[in-house]
Amino acid sequence: MRNKNLLTMKQPDLGKKILELRKQKGLTQEELVEKCNINVRTIQRIEAGETMPRSFTIKTILEALDATINLEEFTNEVVLTNQDKKKLNLAWIFGVIYFVFGFVETIADVYQFTKDQSIFNGLLYTSIKVISSVAFVLFFMGFLRVAKIYAHKLLEIIVYVFMIAYVLFEFYDIFLINFSEETVGVSLILELLVFGVVQIIFGIGLLQLKSRLGTLVQVCGVLEIITGVLLSTVVLASLGLFLLIPTIIIEIIVIYKIARK
Numbered sequence: 001m002r003n004k005n006l007l008t009m010k011q012p013d014l015g016k017k018i019l020e021l022r023k024q025k026g027l028t029q030e031e032l033v034e035k036c037n038i039n040v041r042t043i044q045r046i047e048a049g050e051t052m053p054r055s056f057t058i059k060t061i062l063e064a065l066d067a068t069i070n071l072e073e074f075t076n077e078v079v080l081t082n083q084d085k086k087k088l089n090l091a092w093i094f095g096v097i098y099f100v101f102g103f104v105e106t107i108a109d110v111y112q113f114t115k116d117q118s119i120f121n122g123l124l125y126t127s128i129k130v131i132s133s134v135a136f137v138l139f140f141m142g143f144l145r146v147a148k149i150y151a152h153k154l155l156e157i158i159v160y161v162f163m164i165a166y167v168l169f170e171f172y173d174i175f176l177i178n179f180s181e182e183t184v185g186v187s188l189i190l191e192l193l194v195f196g197v198v199q200i201i202f203g204i205g206l207l208q209l210k211s212r213l214g215t216l217v218q219v220c221g222v223l224e225i226i227t228g229v230l231l232s233t234v235v236l237a238s239l240g241l242f243l244l245i246p247t248i249i250i251e252i253i254v255i256y257k258i259a260r261k
Contacts, residue, residue: 014046014049015049015050016049021062027065029043029044032064032065038060046061087142088146088256088258088259089259090141090142091138091139091142091143091145091259092142092252092253094135094139095142095248095252096252097139099248099252101132105132108120108124111125112125112173125174129170129171129174132170133170136166136167137166137167139255140166142255142259143251147205150209152205152208154204154205158198158201158202159202159205162202172187192231196233197232198228199227200224200229202224202228203221203225203228204221206221206254207221207222216250220251223246223247223250226240227247228240
């Protein structure tokens with residue numbers, strides 16, 4: 001069953017149609033207000049195309065006018081199917097797993113690259129990296145789903161790039177275990193530069209959806225860009241890594257909110 005929960009109205013076409021129906025019924029705005037118990041200023045703004053009414057408000061007005069219209073003629077619909085919701089719910093759950101597991105991975109990285117394997121041996125370290133890669137990909141599949149729902153090509157492409165880069169660098173970390181500190185240092189700089197740039201573009205993609213998904217996505221986009229800039233400078237990377245904590249939390253909330261709309 002297709003669930004039309006995300007709905008944006010095209011104005012002023014809808015307002016013009018309601019105005020036309022009201023006049024056909026011979027009603028003034030005040031008389032319509034009495035029938036549907038909606039504020040007269042709201043009616044005025046809807047008819048003038050100044051506001052985006054909720055679907056409940058439209059239904060109430062149409063009932064008062066004893067009229068029916070094909071809303072699809074006046075809507076720019078974003079449809080969430082049950083499959084969409086399942087994938088988004090799965091994504092934010094794996095986002096939580098990725099977030100929590102990230103602390104374990106950070107500790108493992110410190111032990112490995114300081115050549116201290118007293119806790120995390122090679123096999124355990126490899127397992128941690130594989131789990132982290134799987135969790136990240138399943139988490140970001142949620143953003144891929146959002147990109148497809150909203151037909152946002154830039155976001156779709158950069159999410160693919162993000163996932164591929166993350167997995168490649170995770171396995172590259174495993175490969176670097178037995179290399180010198182100099183090699184590891186150069187590789188770390190490369191990772192910071194790549195993820196910095198990718199994160200900036202990802203943030204720009206999210207910002208382009210702010211008018212459709214609201215303030216939280218805007219905040220997330222700004223944080224992504226700031227974090228990406230800090231990472232790509234290398235010298236401020238530690239601050240960027242710290243900002244990743246609230247950034248990932250907001251990413252999870254964004255996917256959760258979209259799944260629940």
